[in-house]
Amino acid sequence: MVVAFGLLGVAPDAAFVLSVQFAIIGHLATTPGAIAWLMEVDRGAYGNMAKRTDRPRED
Numbered sequence: 001m002v003v004a005f006g007l008l009g010v011a012p013d014a015a016f017v018l019s020v021q022f023a024i025i026g027h028l029a030t031t032p033g034a035i036a037w038l039m040e041v042d043r044g045a046y047g048n049m050a051k052r053t054d055r056p057r058e059d
Contacts, residue, residue, distance in 0.1 A: 001015075001018075001019040001022065002015045002016050002019050005018055005019065
């Protein structure tokens, strides 16, 4: 990413700082989703697919 910023004319030290800031923001933005995913009891659709049937419910 530093190289890409350098090609855009950004100074090397500023490009490095900007790259690190983007990485930190990316990690902070995805942390809530990662925590929610790790705390999830039922691991989503794959766990529910085995329980599904093609028959309509008989109530």
